[in-house]
Amino acid sequence: MTRDEIIVKIRGSIDRILRDKGSEPAAVDADTPLIGGDIAIDSLDLATIVVELETETGKDPFAAGFVNFATVGELADLYV
Amino acid sequence: MSDLHLACPADGAFDLTRIAATIIQDDTPVTGPEIEARASEAAAALSGSGHRRMALCSANAADVAVALAAAAAARFELALLSPAYADDGAALRRWGVAAVLGTNLDLRPVPGDHPREASGFAILIATSGTTGTPKLARHTPDALLGRIGPAPAGRPPARWLLTYPPTSFAGLQVVLTALASGGTLIAATEPTVATLAEAALTHRATMASGTPTFWRAFLIALGTRTERLDLRHITLGGEAVDQATLDRLGAAFPGAAIRHIYASTEAGALFAVSDGRAGFPARWLDAPVDGVHLRIRDQALEVKSPRRMQGYVEEPGDAPLAEDGWLATGDRVERMGDRVVFLGRADSVINVGGLKVSPDEVEARLLEVPGVTDAQVYGVKNPITGQLVAADIVLRAPHEKERVRAALEHHARAALDPHKVPRIIRFVDRIAPTDAGKKARRPWPKA
Numbered sequence: 001m002t003r004d005e006i007i008v009k010i011r012g013s014i015d016r017i018l019r020d021k022g023s024e025p026a027a028v029d030a031d032t033p034l035i036g037g038d039i040a041i042d043s044l045d046l047a048t049i050v051v052e053l054e055t056e057t058g059k060d061p062f063a064a065g066f067v068n069f070a071t072v073g074e075l076a077d078l079y080v
Numbered sequence: 081m082s083d084l085h086l087a088c089p090a091d092g093a094f095d096l097t098r099i100a101a102t103i104i105q106d107d108t109p110v111t112g113p114e115i116e117a118r119a120s121e122a123a124a125a126l127s128g129s130g131h132r133r134m135a136l137c138s139a140n141a142a143d144v145a146v147a148l149a150a151a152a153a154a155r156f157e158l159a160l161l162s163p164a165y166a167d168d169g170a171a172l173r174r175w176g177v178a179a180v181l182g183t184n185l186d187l188r189p190v191p192g193d194h195p196r197e198a199s200g201f202a203i204l205i206a207t208s209g210t211t212g213t214p215k216l217a218r219h220t221p222d223a224l225l226g227r228i229g230p231a232p233a234g235r236p237p238a239r240w241l242l243t244y245p246p247t248s249f250a251g252l253q254v255v256l257t258a259l260a261s262g263g264t265l266i267a268a269t270e271p272t273v274a275t276l277a278e279a280a281l282t283h284r285a286t287m288a289s290g291t292p293t294f295w296r297a298f299l300i301a302l303g304t305r306t307e308r309l310d311l312r313h314i315t316l317g318g319e320a321v322d323q324a325t326l327d328r329l330g331a332a333f334p335g336a337a338i339r340h341i342y343a344s345t346e347a348g349a350l351f352a353v354s355d356g357r358a359g360f361p362a363r364w365l366d367a368p369v370d371g372v373h374l375r376i377r378d379q380a381l382e383v384k385s386p387r388r389m390q391g392y393v394e395e396p397g398d399a400p401l402a403e404d405g406w407l408a409t410g411d412r413v414e415r416m417g418d419r420v421v422f423l424g425r426a427d428s429v430i431n432v433g434g435l436k437v438s439p440d441e442v443e444a445r446l447l448e449v450p451g452v453t454d455a456q457v458y459g460v461k462n463p464i465t466g467q468l469v470a471a472d473i474v475l476r477a478p479h480e481k482e483r484v485r486a487a488l489e490h491h492a493r494a495a496l497d498p499h500k501v502p503r504i505i506r507f508v509d510r511i512a513p514t515d516a517g518k519k520a521r522r523p524w525p526k527a
Contacts, residue, residue, distance in 0.1 A: 020493065036274040036301030043273060043297035043433060047464040048503045062463030065324020066296050068332070070303030 001057055006076040009056055013049045014072075017041055030073030053079050096152035096221065100262035103142045104283050106269055110142040112262075119149030122185045126154040129187055131178035132199060135159040137166035141246040141255055141267035143183050148259075150181075152201050152221065159204040159216060159393075160247035171213050175204070175393055204393055205249050207345045216393035217249075217345045223387045224348070225256060238263035238313075241280045243271060243290035243298075249345040250318060250434075254289050263287075277301040280309055289315035289341075292325050293433030293465045299332055306332040315352075316340040318434030319466045320411075320422040323358045330356065347407050348387030359413075359421035375406065380426040381413045382406045430459035430467050432499040437469055442502065445495045451476050451484040456511045460504055470504035472511060481507055 001009075011028045018025055018040065026032075026039040033039075034046055041049075053075075054060050061067055061078035069075045097119065099112040126134060134156055136147040144160060151158035159177055166180060169190060178194040179187045203224060206214040240258045242265055244251030258265035266283045268275045277298060280288065288311060290298065295316060302309065311333045316325070321340045329338055339354035351369045353360045365374050373384040384406050412423040430437040439457035446455040454474035459467035475484060485505060492501045 020489075033303060034300055035297055036277045036303075043293055043464055044498055044503075046297070046300070047433075047462045047468050050464055051460075051462065051468060051504055065322050066328055066463050067324075068299050068328050070300055 001079070003073070003076050003080050006053065006057065006079050007072055009053065010049060010072050010076060013052050014039060014041060017045045017048070028072055030071065030076070032072045033070055034072060034075060049075075096259065097149050099145060099149060099259055101145075101259045101265060102263075103145060103258075103265045103267060104279075105140060105142040105267050107279070107282070110145075115142065115145050115149060118146045118185060119153065122146060122150035122181060123153040125185060125187055126150060126156055126181075129179060131156075131187075131189075131194065133157040133159065133176050133194065133204075134179055134181050134187075135161050135165070135172060135175075135177040136181045136247070137161045137163050138183060138247065139163055139245055139269045140183065141242055141251075141265055144246040144252070144255055145259060145265075146185075147181055148203070148255075151203075155201045157199055157202045157204060157218075159206075160252065161206060162245060162247055174213065175216050203252070205247070205252065205345055207392075217389040218391060218393050219348070219389050223389070224252070225260070236286075237261070239284055239286045240265045241276060241285035241288040242267040243276055243288060243294050245271070249343065250289065253343070253349060273297040273301045277305075281305060285309065286311060287313040287315075289317065291318040291434035292316050292321050293319065295329055296325060296464055299328060302332075309333070311336045314338045317343060319431045320424070321358050326356055326358060344409065346389055347383050347385050347409065348389065350383055350385055350387070357419065359416075359419045362415050362418050362420050365415070365420065373406075374420075376413055376415065376420070377406075377408075378426070379412055379414065379423075381409045381411045381420075381422075383409060424459075428458070430457075430469055432459075432467055432469060433465040435497075435499045437500045442469060442471070442492075442496065442500055445492060446471055446473065446488060446502070448495075449484065449487045449491050451480045451487070454511050457502065465499075468504060469500060469502045470506070471502035472506050472508045474510060475507055 007030055014028050015025060021040065023040045028039065035041065057079045059079050067078060069078060099115045101112055103110045134151065136143060136158065138144060139162065147158055159175060165171055172180065172190045173192045176194055177190055179189045182188060201221060203219045203221060204216040205219065207217050238261055240254055240263060242251060242254050244254065246252065246255050246267065255265065266279050266285055268279055273294065299306065312335060314329055314333060314336045317340060326338060337354060338356060339352045341349065341352045343349040350372045351360065365376065371386045375382050388407060410426050410429065412426045413420050414423055425431065428439050430439065442457040443455045446452055452473055453476050456472045458470055460470040462468040473488065475481060488505060
């Protein structure tokens with residue numbers, strides 16, 4: 001998958017998580033911070049997104065342990 | 081272990097009624113004298129009430145400090161509970177709580193007959209019960225304060241970031257440490273990682289204690305702003321710490337001393353590891369560390385601690401103690417050369433970001449969904465939260481898959497706390513029982 005395709009996947013996951021929580025939908029692009037910005041997701045939600053990305057891409061960038069990232073684009077880069 | 085916080089056994093426990101610390105609660109400072117004044121008012125009300133066991137149900141660290149100081153002065157038993165219990169009359173009665181201390185220092189009696197015998201100042205903390213109502217673990221102040229000493233002279237006062245609820249065992253350790261050291265405690269009533277990241281930057285936190293999950297999320301939330309935060313001491317606890325998380329934190333906060341602690345509501349604060357490596361030195365199995373004896377039995381860690389609780393409030397004889405005074409931690413460990421490493425739980429309990437989940441409770445909820453004939457719940461390794469809850473589901477009819485998936489997600493979210501909701505659902509033909517007829521648990525599979 002390309003970086004853009006993965007960003008679309010992440011955006012889809014965030015949309016669904018916000019909808020499930022009854023939160024307002026949010027504009028999500030590559031520079032959007034995953035936690036601490038304008039979107040109301042927490043570490044549990046992020047853990048779920050990471051599982052979904054692993055299923056979609058077949059890649060596990062965290063196989064050797066935690067890797068740091070902050071934005072949607074930086075997370076997508078790990079799966080390209 | 082030369083850190084000033086939690087590290088040196090105190091020569092004598094500090095006086096909880098003398099508060100030198102300031103608490104910045106939701107961006108508003110509450111000074112030591114203000115806490116003391118409110119505490120004297122509350123102590124006077126408590127003394128006149130004739131009750132012996134009070135509860136504070138609050139997410140507010142300043143309220144917790146006031147209640148602690150008041151209970152210490154009036155020699156009361158103080159149950160520290162989350163706000164969820166404020167109106168839970170059944171649980172409060174079962175715990176023998178005679179009255180609830182409100183945030184405006186009013187005392188609201190809990191109807192029922194309550195024991196009136198004096199038992200002195202003690203702190204009661206809810207265990208992280210995985211099912212039903214938690215038990216209350218009774219701690220003496222001396223045992224709780226055993227690893228907390230006054231701040232050494234000549235160092236600038238510490239500025240603590242509180243990442244745990246102030247009524248939890250881990251949160252209380254931080255609150256007590258801040259009160260003892262006379263520094264500043266930075267607290268938020270709704271401690272999301274985003275809120276805490278802003279509070280840490282705004283109020284210049286120098287010390288913070290959190291779960292590995294908190295620290296990973298904190299790094300994600302801060303991004304490049306880690307450079308603006310001058311953290312001196314980083315503590316991790318509540319779940320197993322992996323080497324990668326220790327390494328990322330070290331790189332993000334080069335000026336910080338990093339240690340991970342091992343503690344539980346039942347066993348108390350046990351030991352701290354500050355050499356930057358996961359697990360703990362194997363030589364600690366041979367010689368006590370900070371007064372704590374450690375041994376491995378049936379591949380699980382057992383401890384003998386001078387700081388353990390006295391017992392549970394409801395069932396004083398029900399503590400998970402072996403005959404010889406050792407306490408089973410339920411954590412699976414393995415000796416690897418000069419190191420003992422944590423491998424997960426010896427039982428089926430799932431640890432999601434430091435919060436424990438009982439598979440039985442989740443399975444019971446999933447089986448309530450029409451169309452589900454069997455369910456098996458287990459933990460799956462996760463790079464953010466340590467583990468996530470996963471469920472294997474056996475369907476009544478294969479064509480119902482999508483309807484049942486939606487119903488499971490909806491029902492689980494309504495019936496369970498967020499960390500207990502299965503995030504991974506797989507449909508399987510059958511669930512294999514073990515010889516004993518119990519479901520085979522798979523504690524640490526990879527997704």
